[in-house]
Amino acid sequence: MTALHPIPTDRPERLIVIGNGMAGCRAVEEILARDATRYTVTIFGAEPRVNYNRIMLSPVLAGEKTFDDIVINGADWYAQNNITLISGDPVVSIDRAGQTVTARSGRTEPYDRLLIATGSDPFIIPVPGKDLPGVVTFRDLDDVDKMLAAAEKGGHAVVIGGGLLGLEAAHGLALRGMDVTVLHLMPTLMERQLDEAAGWLLKSELERRGQTILTGADTAAILEKDGHVAGVRLKDGKEIPADIVVMAVGIRPSTGLARLAGLEVERGILVDDHMLTSDPAIMAVGECVQHRGACYGLVAPLWEMCRSLADAATGTPSGYEGSVTSTKLKVSGIDLFSAGDFSGGEGCEDIVMRDAARGLYKRVIVKENKLVGAVLYGDTADGNWYFDLLKRGEDIADIREALIFGQAFAMGGGASNDPHAAVAALSEDAEICGCNGVTKGMVVSTIHGGACSLDAVRSQCKASASCGSCTGLVESLLAITLGDEVKAGPKTLCKCTKFSHDDVRRLILEKELKAIPQVMQELHWTTPDGCASCRPALNYYLLCAWPGVYVDDQRSRFVNERMHANIQKDGTYSVVPRMWGGVTTPNELRAIADAADKYGARMVKVTGGQRLDLFGIKKEDLPDIWADLNAAGMVSGHAYGKSLRTVKTCVGSEWCRFGTQDSTGLGIKTEQMTWGSWMPHKFKIAVSGCPRNCAEATIKDFGVICVDSGYELHVGGNGGIHLRGTDLLCKVATEREALDICAAFIQLYREQAWYLERTAPWIERVGLDHVKAGLFDDPEAVQHLAARFRYSQSFMQDDPWARRAKGEDAELHQHLAEFRPFPTMQIKEAAE
Amino acid sequence: MIGDWLDIGPVTQISPGNARTLPVQAPNGENLEEIAIFHTMGGEFFALVNKCPHKHGPLSQGIVHGTVVTCPLHSWNISLKTGHALGDDKGCVPTVPLKVDAGRLYLLREAVIGAMAPERAA
Ligand code: SRM
Ligand SMILES: Cc1cc2nc3c(=O)[nH]c(=O)nc-3n(C[C@H](O)[C@H](O)[C@H](O)COP(=O)(O)OP(=O)(O)OC[C@H]3O[C@@H](n4cnc5c(N)ncnc54)[C@H](O)[C@@H]3O)c2cc1C
Ligand code: SF4
Ligand code: FES
Numbered sequence: 001m002t003a004l005h006p007i008p009t010d011r012p013e014r015l016i017v018i019g020n021g022m023a024g025c026r027a028v029e030e031i032l033a034r035d036a037t038r039y040t041v042t043i044f045g046a047e048p049r050v051n052y053n054r055i056m057l058s059p060v061l062a063g064e065k066t067f068d069d070i071v072i073n074g075a076d077w078y079a080q081n082n083i084t085l086i087s088g089d090p091v092v093s094i095d096r097a098g099q100t101v102t103a104r105s106g107r108t109e110p111y112d113r114l115l116i117a118t119g120s121d122p123f124i125i126p127v128p129g130k131d132l133p134g135v136v137t138f139r140d141l142d143d144v145d146k147m148l149a150a151a152e153k154g155g156h157a158v159v160i161g162g163g164l165l166g167l168e169a170a171h172g173l174a175l176r177g178m179d180v181t182v183l184h185l186m187p188t189l190m191e192r193q194l195d196e197a198a199g200w201l202l203k204s205e206l207e208r209r210g211q212t213i214l215t216g217a218d219t220a221a222i223l224e225k226d227g228h229v230a231g232v233r234l235k236d237g238k239e240i241p242a243d244i245v246v247m248a249v250g251i252r253p254s255t256g257l258a259r260l261a262g263l264e265v266e267r268g269i270l271v272d273d274h275m276l277t278s279d280p281a282i283m284a285v286g287e288c289v290q291h292r293g294a295c296y297g298l299v300a301p302l303w304e305m306c307r308s309l310a311d312a313a314t315g316t317p318s319g320y321e322g323s324v325t326s327t328k329l330k331v332s333g334i335d336l337f338s339a340g341d342f343s344g345g346e347g348c349e350d351i352v353m354r355d356a357a358r359g360l361y362k363r364v365i366v367k368e369n370k371l372v373g374a375v376l377y378g379d380t381a382d383g384n385w386y387f388d389l390l391k392r393g394e395d396i397a398d399i400r401e402a403l404i405f406g407q408a409f410a411m412g413g414g415a416s417n418d419p420h421a422a423v424a425a426l427s428e429d430a431e432i433c434g435c436n437g438v439t440k441g442m443v444v445s446t447i448h449g450g451a452c453s454l455d456a457v458r459s460q461c462k463a464s465a466s467c468g469s470c471t472g473l474v475e476s477l478l479a480i481t482l483g484d485e486v487k488a489g490p491k492t493l494c495k496c497t498k499f500s501h502d503d504v505r506r507l508i509l510e511k512e513l514k515a516i517p518q519v520m521q522e523l524h525w526t527t528p529d530g531c532a533s534c535r536p537a538l539n540y541y542l543l544c545a546w547p548g549v550y551v552d553d554q555r556s557r558f559v560n561e562r563m564h565a566n567i568q569k570d571g572t573y574s575v576v577p578r579m580w581g582g583v584t585t586p587n588e589l590r591a592i593a594d595a596a597d598k599y600g601a602r603m604v605k606v607t608g609g610q611r612l613d614l615f616g617i618k619k620e621d622l623p624d625i626w627a628d629l630n631a632a633g634m635v636s637g638h639a640y641g642k643s644l645r646t647v648k649t650c651v652g653s654e655w656c657r658f659g660t661q662d663s664t665g666l667g668i669k670t671e672q673m674t675w676g677s678w679m680p681h682k683f684k685i686a687v688s689g690c691p692r693n694c695a696e697a698t699i700k701d702f703g704v705i706c707v708d709s710g711y712e713l714h715v716g717g718n719g720g721i722h723l724r725g726t727d728l729l730c731k732v733a734t735e736r737e738a739l740d741i742c743a744a745f746i747q748l749y750r751e752q753a754w755y756l757e758r759t760a761p762w763i764e765r766v767g768l769d770h771v772k773a774g775l776f777d778d779p780e781a782v783q784h785l786a787a788r789f790r791y792s793q794s795f796m797q798d799d800p801w802a803r804r805a806k807g808e809d810a811e812l813h814q815h816l817a818e819f820r821p822f823p824t825m826q827i828k829e830a831a832e
Numbered sequence: 833m834i835g836d837w838l839d840i841g842p843v844t845q846i847s848p849g850n851a852r853t854l855p856v857q858a859p860n861g862e863n864l865e866e867i868a869i870f871h872t873m874g875g876e877f878f879a880l881v882n883k884c885p886h887k888h889g890p891l892s893q894g895i896v897h898g899t900v901v902t903c904p905l906h907s908w909n910i911s912l913k914t915g916h917a918l919g920d921d922k923g924c925v926p927t928v929p930l931k932v933d934a935g936r937l938y939l940l941r942e943a944v945i946g947a948m949a950p951e952r953a954a
Contacts, residue, residue: 186875187847187848188873188875191848195874216847218844252934267934529874529897532894532897532907532909535895535897536895555848558895559904560904563893567890567893567905570888571890571893811850811852816840816845816852817840
């Protein structure tokens with residue numbers, strides 16, 4: 001099956017088009033341009049109006065255009081070209097044998113060639129209330145009129161769907177004065193076009209403009225009052241008031257007619273490269289078709305389809321090969337562009353450029369010297385250039401280094417192979433660092449003055465010490481000025497950033513950064529969503545900086561912390577309930593024994609931390625075993641966490657003939673004060689009742705040795721890989737002081753150490769004097785630090801096992817479904 | 833082709849950056865093997881046998897970044913696209929073709945069974 005072969009006849013062929021939309025009319029235009037006399041054309045349109053530009057409905061809603069502005073072909077076009085337009089009368093059936101179509105009015109017309117261009121239907125989510133008055137879709141002019149009528153009255157609008165259409169509807173309604181909430185199921189807006197970083201920027205901008213954006217919002221029902229829509233209820237129980245609800249959750253190719261006529265249909269009407277359906281007399285084009293497995297929802301591919309269709313229909317077949325698409329959002333003031341494959345992965349290299357000051361994010365994805373994808377936010381001027389490189393599959397090896405800087409730079413004479421060339425060409429008084437007002441001349445003279453690393457430049461002239469967006473420029477200046485003599489900078493947090501741990505922590509506070517994508521944007525991360533090193537570190541730094549505000553990101557946690565249990569080599573877990581100060585009771589022991597039986601623990605072991613460990617528990621059983629242990633009064637032992645582990649004690653003055661103080665009691669109080677805290681690394685405490693030190697307090701992160709006159713406080717011990725005895729921090733007289741200094745020391749460590757640095761290497765790095773100064777130089781420091789620790793603990797001491805046992809994050813413990821391929825096929829849906 | 837795809841439910845079951853598992857069971861109800869289904873931050877879905885090529889760590893429990901998962905046991909990085917270990921590590925885990933259609937996830941039925949075949953013989 002190739003192109004249409006002409007029907008031998010002396011009269012023009014009768015072409016009937018079903019669908020007076022963008023593809024249908026464009027196809028007719030293309031055919032007329034090639035051969036104006038071959039066909040007599042009749043167009044049926046369901047909408048009672050002439051052919052208009054559907055994509056401009058958004059500006060019409062926003063008040064930037066009128067309907068007249070967006071008409072593509074007015075009544076005169078139909079008349080001049082002898083086209084019969086039957087509008088407001090949808091076709092209801094096709095008789096393929098008799099070659100006729102029948103419309104709703106009963107009108108029947110014969111055809112030689114039929115073209116189906118019925119577009120798509122908006123998808124309506126099947127929730128209660130979906131048919132209420134006030135629930136509208138966004139597809140044609142009638143929908144816009146309904147939205148305008150609602151906006152006239154003002155009030156609340158809820159848009160379900162944070163994709164292109166939903167956001168354009170939200171923008172229009174907001175401009176018309178409505179109070180707009182967008183509900184989006186996924187965590188990232190426009191997730192099919194944008195990566196997490198760009199989606200986050202978009203969300204922040206829309207929120208800044210006053211829209212409420214709820215991501216992860218799953219609609220349960222549309223609520224009614226007095227026979228009209230009144231609100232939306234989410235699955236989590238939240239209710240949002242609404243005077244109008246716009247459903248913009250997606251489209252489905254409109255294939256009903258074709259299906260009824262017995263044409264081959266999958267998701268869309270199947271067509272070949274000449275837009276012929278399974279019936280050679282019938283063509284189809286536009287959003288209603290499926291070509292080589294793909295359905296499209298944008299106009300650019302339709303134009304390409306229409307060209308091939310017209311070529312075939314006029315006897316010069318060319319063949320359509322599918323399209324690569326790109327997306328822009330028509331919301332004034334928001335520049336956003338995406339094209340191609342931006343999922344990255346094997347063999348792909350991400351080139352990322354971020355400019356926090358200008359709210360810019362650019363990412364291009366290169367594979368085998370070809371551009372395969374691009375996401376731009378904030379400046380889309382180069383979008384078309386990237387798209388062109390992408391479509392043409394151009395070899396970009398020569399301009400690779402300069403690619404991210406855009407067309408002007410990459411193509412600008414000579415700069416192409418040397419990324420430093422453009423920097424070398426800057427004048428002496430060109431500003432390099434906007435934050436600190438440092439010029440190129442100043443940076444260069446700092447380098448000549450002996451600063452031979454990025455760090456040295458940062459500390460001596462402040463260039464790139466604030467937001468860091470000019471780091472690349474400073475590095476170029478170092479390279480130009482010193483060549484090979486450039487010294488490596490301080491250890492960066494990971495390969496995704498130029499900043500060190502300390503810089504990142506400082507900037508999180510200075511710039512009040514409160515979310516991982518925000519840190520990545522503001523600090524110019526060079527990867528779109530970080531790596532397995534920086535995500536957990538950032539999660540901890542944010543948690544430490546903003547207690548009670550920052551929402552923990554489970555995806556950035558190592559499995560043990562996500563599952564609140566230690567993963568074992570066979571994929572099962574071990575469960576360690578807390579045993580305060582190593583003291584237990586018959587009741588607790590019974591509950592542990594019962595749990596070991598009930599959940600088939602393959603071993604119960606006394607750990608080196610004075611408590612019991614149950615091994616071999618399945619991830620599905622964890623919430624149940626926790627519920628049982630909770631019932632006996634036990635909570636998580638955090639044997640899995642970068643957090644307080646155990647407080648080891650000895651029996652002390654209560655029993656021991658040498659004991660000087662109640663070491664067991666102090667140990668329990670210490671554990672009750674510190675459990676549940678998140679730290680840069682794990683943290684262990686011990687309290688010994690006398691210098692015989694049976695609790696091994698001098699190899700703990702914080703150790704207490706009781707003496708007759710009070711308590712010696714020790715810090716920085718480690719019994720692990722590198723054995724390190726503690727340093728004596730100070731001696732105090734009362735339990736109260738011991739507890740306060742313990743809290744203060746922990747907080748200092750929490751606020752200053754690098755992620756995954758235990759107290760021993762931390763103190764080796766910064767020195768004991770630094771720690772002492774931090775605690776004691778200011779007489780109020782201990783109280784302030786301890787107060788900050790206790791405040792943070794007010795959010796942390798919430799047993800994670802109890803929350804999971806109640807059903808929080810249940811999906812982490814459940815399988816998706818089960819599959820039983822042998823011998824009978826039976827698929828069970830996930831339980832919940 | 834349509835009938836050969838196994839519907840494993842809506843895309844919303846797995847939020848971006850997370851993974852969930854699908855146990856494949858023998859006639860006696862024993863788990864033969866698990867398939868791990870990943871949803872990347874970039875919004876793509878992938879399915880792999882839930883066994884690290886190194887020492888069989890459960891990949892579904894690793895941290896997902898880009899189109900890579902870092903194994904929870906010894907931090908090998910495994911490509912979700914190909915199943916190959918990245919960097920200096922050598923090894924490969926079988927992948928299972930997955931498609932998303934109208935908001936639902938589908939796995940290629942033969943591949944699900946094929947991935948299990950060695951276990952079945954054992
Ligand atoms: C269970 C236990 C061994 C035992 O059977 O007794 C244990 C088991 C593990 N230890 Fe330990 N350590 C245990 C007490 C210790 C002790 C002794 C102590 O705490 O008094 C030490 C030396 C003291 C210290 O930490 O300074 C210890 C030093 C380590 C280290 C080395 C830390 C270091 O800073 O050098 C690691 C590796 C790491 O953390 O990176 C480690 C790591 C581990 C891990 C988490 C290995 C891992 O990453 O999977 C083991 C997890 C087992 C599990 O699944 O439960 N474990 N580990 C002990 C649990 C204590 C508890 O009740 O929470
Ligand atoms: C608000 C909005 C904004 C958009 N913005 C963009 C954008 O920025 N960029 C972009 O590329 N794309 C955009 N699009 C998508 C673009 O409009 C569509 O891809 C394009 O209109 C599809 O053309 P079509 O001819 O296949 O379908 P349509 O233009 O929908 O035409 C189909 C026509 O067929 C009619 N019809 C259906 N069934 C029958 C029947 N049985 N009998 C008679 N007539 C029938 C329909 O009423 C309709 O008029 C947007 C869409 C909307 C709704
Ligand atoms: S000493 Fe080594 S083997 Fe033993 S529990 Fe600790 S980490 Fe595991
Ligand atoms: S089992 Fe995966 S890295 Fe060792």
